[in-house]
Amino acid sequence: MKRKYGYWLLTAALIAVSCFAGYEYYRANTLERSVSNSYNRAFFELNDYVDDINSLLAKGLLVNSPQHFAAVSAELSRQSAAAKECLSQLPLSEIEFDKTEKFLSQVGDYSFYLSRNALYDNKMTDEEYQTLSTLGKYAENLSAALNSLQEDIYSGSLTLYDGGYKSANVAYAENGNDGFSAIEKEFGEYPSLIYDGPFSEHIGDRAPALLEGKEVITAERAAEIANQFFGRQSGFISYSGKSENAAINAYTFTADENRRVVSVTEQGGYILYYMNSRDVGEHTLDVNEAIAKAQEFLTAQGYTSMTESYYENTNGRATINFAYTENGVVHYSDLVKVTVALDNGEVIGLETHGYIMNHAPRTNLTPRLTRQDARGYVSQHLSIDSAQLALIPKDSEREVLCYEFKGTSNGKNFLVYINAENGREEEIMLLVESETGILTV
Numbered sequence: 001m002k003r004k005y006g007y008w009l010l011t012a013a014l015i016a017v018s019c020f021a022g023y024e025y026y027r028a029n030t031l032e033r034s035v036s037n038s039y040n041r042a043f044f045e046l047n048d049y050v051d052d053i054n055s056l057l058a059k060g061l062l063v064n065s066p067q068h069f070a071a072v073s074a075e076l077s078r079q080s081a082a083a084k085e086c087l088s089q090l091p092l093s094e095i096e097f098d099k100t101e102k103f104l105s106q107v108g109d110y111s112f113y114l115s116r117n118a119l120y121d122n123k124m125t126d127e128e129y130q131t132l133s134t135l136g137k138y139a140e141n142l143s144a145a146l147n148s149l150q151e152d153i154y155s156g157s158l159t160l161y162d163g164g165y166k167s168a169n170v171a172y173a174e175n176g177n178d179g180f181s182a183i184e185k186e187f188g189e190y191p192s193l194i195y196d197g198p199f200s201e202h203i204g205d206r207a208p209a210l211l212e213g214k215e216v217i218t219a220e221r222a223a224e225i226a227n228q229f230f231g232r233q234s235g236f237i238s239y240s241g242k243s244e245n246a247a248i249n250a251y252t253f254t255a256d257e258n259r260r261v262v263s264v265t266e267q268g269g270y271i272l273y274y275m276n277s278r279d280v281g282e283h284t285l286d287v288n289e290a291i292a293k294a295q296e297f298l299t300a301q302g303y304t305s306m307t308e309s310y311y312e313n314t315n316g317r318a319t320i321n322f323a324y325t326e327n328g329v330v331h332y333s334d335l336v337k338v339t340v341a342l343d344n345g346e347v348i349g350l351e352t353h354g355y356i357m358n359h360a361p362r363t364n365l366t367p368r369l370t371r372q373d374a375r376g377y378v379s380q381h382l383s384i385d386s387a388q389l390a391l392i393p394k395d396s397e398r399e400v401l402c403y404e405f406k407g408t409s410n411g412k413n414f415l416v417y418i419n420a421e422n423g424r425e426e427e428i429m430l431l432v433e434s435e436t437g438i439l440t441v
Helices: 002-060 066-088 097-120 126-155 168-173 179-185 219-229 287-300 353-358 371-375
Strands: 158-161 164-167 236-242 250-255 260-265 270-276 306-314 317-326 327-340 345-352 385-395 400-411 414-419 426-435 437-440
Touching: 002 066, 002 097, 002 126, 002 158, 097 126, 097 168, 097 179, 126 179, 158 317, 168 236, 219 236, 219 250, 219 260, 219 270, 260 385, 270 353, 287 306, 287 317, 287 327, 287 345, 306 327, 317 345, 327 353, 327 437, 371 400
Parallel strands: 327 385
Antiparallel strands: 158 164, 236 250, 250 260, 260 270, 270 345, 306 317, 306 437, 317 327, 327 345, 385 400, 400 414, 414 426, 426 437
């Protein structure tokens, strides 16, 4: 009886294990199919969006009215953003799609740039037409490649799964000629696009204007500059290393067990960054007193003609933005940020990246429009309190001379920037004022 009972118990256990294993296998297959279907859906949508981009670019070459081109541009922006989102959802981390993603970004951005010009009656130049035509050819090639891959997925010869993709044609994939890699290779000869937009090629290639022609210094010389910044001669700081291949290469030093950090530019020997992470005690200064302390500090550091603009007050630290001002024109690109401790007025932070990247002599800062002329381009719904000339940066990092009109509308404070050359409404900023500071959005 015991042997028979044991036999049945073993049989039942084997059946239970088999059922459990079968269930787990079924569940794993179901989950894999679900994940694969999700990736397939993202891929098919990507294909549809690129097909639409291809068609829209072809139409854009024939559009002759600003209104119609604005509609095409808006749709291109929407489709390219959606295509980028689908691309990011694909399980292809082993393949870098940087060029494909850049193409999708520039398609929407470049068409918006052309649309904006068209609204001001600026006809598309031959060079711009050729650039748009080139984008269309790349879109056509990308569309064809994606359509080919979609047929492979439909036929079952290509499968997307959580770890990447499987190809039934092993030799095809092993030779590095699979369709996904081929897509990125299509953009090997993709041209550089220089235009007035945030994805223009020239942005990443900019050199720091202030450092042009300045001497490259050693780490030892940088240490001397850092010690002088702290009011010491030597022996106060420790060398932490040097940044490489950055927009601004710099030597970094620490002091007081890493509580203080300072960076000195390799070229020119300017203070790029400083931070003192000490605790701040009970507040004894208000923001106006902090601004005065910051202004005094900047003057001592050689930063003259700096005008405070906006500030943020958090955890007993007031961070004030200062912009360089010359001949009544505020240069918002030449920005320096100073952080002041509100317990004793000590400067505990400095950031000069904007100033170092942009500060250089400017020309042609004489407005064609008078202040009164520019005022006529401001909405009648803004009650204007003040106006001044300002040089403002655009997304492309191009600078535009504008009249800055500050005023109120519906109980809110605004800044409206009118191009001093042609009266274009360049920017509208909402001033957000609270107990924690004054910021723009």
